[in-house]
Amino acid sequence: MTAATEEPFTLAVPDADLELFRQKLELIRLPNELDGAGWDYGVPLADIKRLVARWQNGFDWRKAEAGINRLPMFTRDIEVDVFGTLNIHYVHQKSEVKNAIPLLFVHGWPGDFLEVRKILPLLTANTADHPSFHVVAPSLPGFGFSEGAKKPGFAGRQYAEVVHKLMLSLGYDEYVYQGGDWGYPIGMHAVTHYGHKHIKAWHTNMPDAPDPTFLSNPLLFLSRHTILRFDKEAQAGFQKMAMHRQKGRGYAIEQCTKPQTLGYGLADSPVALLAWIYEKLVSWTDNYPWTDDEVLEWISVYWFSREGPAASLRIYYEMTGGRTHEEYEGTKRTSAPFGASYFPAEIFWLPKSWVRTIGNVVFEAVHAKGGHFAAFEQPEALVGDLHKMYGRGGPTYGVIPGKSGYD
Numbered sequence: 001m002t003a004a005t006e007e008p009f010t011l012a013v014p015d016a017d018l019e020l021f022r023q024k025l026e027l028i029r030l031p032n033e034l035d036g037a038g039w040d041y042g043v044p045l046a047d048i049k050r051l052v053a054r055w056q057n058g059f060d061w062r063k064a065e066a067g068i069n070r071l072p073m074f075t076r077d078i079e080v081d082v083f084g085t086l087n088i089h090y091v092h093q094k095s096e097v098k099n100a101i102p103l104l105f106v107h108g109w110p111g112d113f114l115e116v117r118k119i120l121p122l123l124t125a126n127t128a129d130h131p132s133f134h135v136v137a138p139s140l141p142g143f144g145f146s147e148g149a150k151k152p153g154f155a156g157r158q159y160a161e162v163v164h165k166l167m168l169s170l171g172y173d174e175y176v177y178q179g180g181d182w183g184y185p186i187g188m189h190a191v192t193h194y195g196h197k198h199i200k201a202w203h204t205n206m207p208d209a210p211d212p213t214f215l216s217n218p219l220l221f222l223s224r225h226t227i228l229r230f231d232k233e234a235q236a237g238f239q240k241m242a243m244h245r246q247k248g249r250g251y252a253i254e255q256c257t258k259p260q261t262l263g264y265g266l267a268d269s270p271v272a273l274l275a276w277i278y279e280k281l282v283s284w285t286d287n288y289p290w291t292d293d294e295v296l297e298w299i300s301v302y303w304f305s306r307e308g309p310a311a312s313l314r315i316y317y318e319m320t321g322g323r324t325h326e327e328y329e330g331t332k333r334t335s336a337p338f339g340a341s342y343f344p345a346e347i348f349w350l351p352k353s354w355v356r357t358i359g360n361v362v363f364e365a366v367h368a369k370g371g372h373f374a375a376f377e378q379p380e381a382l383v384g385d386l387h388k389m390y391g392r393g394g395p396t397y398g399v400i401p402g403k404s405g406y407d
Helices: 015-026 045-056 061-068 120-124 156-169 183-194 218-223 232-247 250-257 259-268 270-283 292-303 309-320 379-390
Strands: 073-080 084-093 101-106 133-138 175-179 199-204 337-342 360-366
Touching: 015 045, 015 270, 045 270, 045 292, 061 292, 073 156, 084 120, 084 156, 101 156, 101 183, 120 133, 120 379, 133 156, 156 183, 175 183, 183 199, 199 379, 250 259, 250 270, 250 309, 259 270, 259 309, 270 292, 292 309, 337 379, 360 379
Parallel strands: 101 133, 101 175, 175 199, 199 337, 337 360
Antiparallel strands: 073 084, 084 133
């Protein structure tokens, strides 16, 4: 069941919240740092000092807020089985093209709905050369300005239910899906449960899957030690994944097991939140030239979010059962056409032969530049892939009857 109406949303952080935020920045206590530590021990002290100084004197939240409010934002109540009604925030930009393709864009952590901002005008553009899309980009429950679950157990099936019911409430009975980070496993759940009738095709910029075992896929399991030994791209990917698991997964283990403990620090200290997320913004991107104001706007959305920054961590615990199972538990391979884009600095990089076990892969693209936040780092490249996948001559052209993307 979904709500019959939507409410326009305008972001307006109360003055009292801004004042408390300023007070907390005045009372910070920073750690010392080892000489020459660089990034080996985490975010350098000089970066945090510079960003905090900008936060205190120069960064204008009200200006950033006004920019965010230029997006067409709304809220709507969505009823979730067992969990009751959640008020969900989302961006909804319709194309002028009558036959535009409805597209659901789903973010992850530490992303948010603003990841859609750069690709929104590219996707909705009215041009004879490319298909056009009606775009819906929700804040996941517990993120941004969406209400979060109030009890444990809100996992993949529930996230998928929310975003799917949102699309139905907007009149999109058939649509396509794009997601990276948590948007990818949520997409697997959504396609598993709703794909045959409603989700006609889907795409990700972070294809991932459990490692093949001898029992699950003996040929792929054996290929890692035979054929793939001579595949330079695959070996580079394995090395990258191994390095990430060795030195870059500490945050995930904590968030998967004790998110509440970590949440106290992030909810109470804007500098702790800044350091925790800034590390990922830098290390997961492909030398993206972050401006200080881009970083501070990104972190501020988490700080001023409806449920507070701690709520966003719980997706890790719920999707993995506290590290007792894979986030894909309950999903299955489906026949829905599937596309994958590979960006070189993505933290998850699997051989294409492994990715093809996920589903009906009909489109693949490899890029020379870009990282984990593809929509933000390389918006033209990501949208270009969607244009190729859904455009004339593409493998999913006309996948939704009557919705070609062209006038």
